[in-house]
Amino acid sequence: MTKIAFVGLGNMGGPMAANLVKAGHEVRGFDLSEASVKAAVAAGIKGAGALSEAVSDAECVITMLPKGQHVTAVWSDLTTLLPEGTLVIDCSTIDVESARKAHKLAEVMNCSALDAPVSGGTGGAAAGTLTFMVGGTEKAFAMGKPILEAMGRKIVHCGAPGAGQAAKICNNMILGISMIGVCEAFGLAEKLGLSHQALFDVASTSSGQCWSLTTYCPVPGPVPTSPANHDYKPGFAAALMLKDLSLSQEAARQTGAATPLGHHAAELYAEFEKAGHGGDDFSAIIHMLREKAGG
Numbered sequence: 001m002t003k004i005a006f007v008g009l010g011n012m013g014g015p016m017a018a019n020l021v022k023a024g025h026e027v028r029g030f031d032l033s034e035a036s037v038k039a040a041v042a043a044g045i046k047g048a049g050a051l052s053e054a055v056s057d058a059e060c061v062i063t064m065l066p067k068g069q070h071v072t073a074v075w076s077d078l079t080t081l082l083p084e085g086t087l088v089i090d091c092s093t094i095d096v097e098s099a100r101k102a103h104k105l106a107e108v109m110n111c112s113a114l115d116a117p118v119s120g121g122t123g124g125a126a127a128g129t130l131t132f133m134v135g136g137t138e139k140a141f142a143m144g145k146p147i148l149e150a151m152g153r154k155i156v157h158c159g160a161p162g163a164g165q166a167a168k169i170c171n172n173m174i175l176g177i178s179m180i181g182v183c184e185a186f187g188l189a190e191k192l193g194l195s196h197q198a199l200f201d202v203a204s205t206s207s208g209q210c211w212s213l214t215t216y217c218p219v220p221g222p223v224p225t226s227p228a229n230h231d232y233k234p235g236f237a238a239a240l241m242l243k244d245l246s247l248s249q250e251a252a253r254q255t256g257a258a259t260p261l262g263h264h265a266a267e268l269y270a271e272f273e274k275a276g277h278g279g280d281d282f283s284a285i286i287h288m289l290r291e292k293a294g295g
């Protein structure tokens with residue numbers, strides 16, 4: 001049993017913290033939203049009214065927050081609150097630069113730190129089947145792995161500080177591009193008079209195969225569990241896809257990497273969000289692509 005402070009009890013953090021409780025850890029949670037703290041308390045987490053209260057006595061602190069600025073602000077506050085040797089883990093999806101800044105703050109505290117963003121969405125958070133992509137030293141990884149295992153099925157050590165965030169944004173850039181590619185293929189098939197099922201049966205067992213097709217098929221029918229069969233309710237909201245693509249483009253600019261398709265995918269998801277669809281599943285972009293063809 002580890003005493004854990006969990007900061008950020010939203011759509012992801014709430015169920016993740018609940019799984020830590022189920023695994024026998026003592027979890028104290030803090031969130032700026034009282035409603036989120038209340039929901040967490042109902043799931044067995046001890047509620048805290050302030051960050052300082054949540055982290056007092058904690059052997060490990062986990063943050064699950066919206067953006068880099070929230071993470072660095074909270075980790076800055078932690079520098080005056082944590083004793084040396086505490087393990088601090090950030091599971092949010094944030095830019096690599098902020099992740100590295102957070103690691104530096106942990107160094108100042110003489111604490112071990114991990115960036116450990118997740119894949120698997122709210123369903124994976126609730127089921128405890130997330131994939132964690134982890135950056136940090138071998139020592140910090142060895143400390144954090146058993147804790148992450150209570151919330152996920154696959155824990156991958158990607159390398160040095162920031163490597164977890166790097167893996168996350170590279171993966172999601174592939175996802176955004178591949179979803180648009182699959183949507184375009186279905187749009188072209190429709191114009192050619194080829195049925196959705198026929199394209200699926202061929203491409204899902206051929207070289208066009210990918211997750212966006214076989215698990216998350218953007219047209220209703222071939223994959224009954226995909227959001228297309230449920231009115232395109234997320235799933236993975238288009239606004240979050242835009243966030244991750246924007247992070248990939250920020251990283252590409254900073255490092256000088258060429259990502260022309262990632263750039264265009266970000267532009268298309270920005271257009272989709274601007275049209276009021278940020279809350280739809282990201283596969284719903286097929287509608288916007290069809291409209292571009294005039295039908």
Ligand code: NAD
Binds near residue numbers: 036064074235
């Ligand atoms: P969310 O908005 O539901 O939760 C974030 C929570 O952080 C909110 O409850 C908010 O009140 C709280 N918060 C903000 N600033 C705070 C502070 N200073 N102190 C304490 N609490 C604070 O977001 P979410 O969907 O849970 O996502 C969290 C992170 O996980 C994001 O970085 C997101 O990109 C990433 N992520 C989300 C999904 C998903 O499907 N929702 C999937 C993978 C990764």
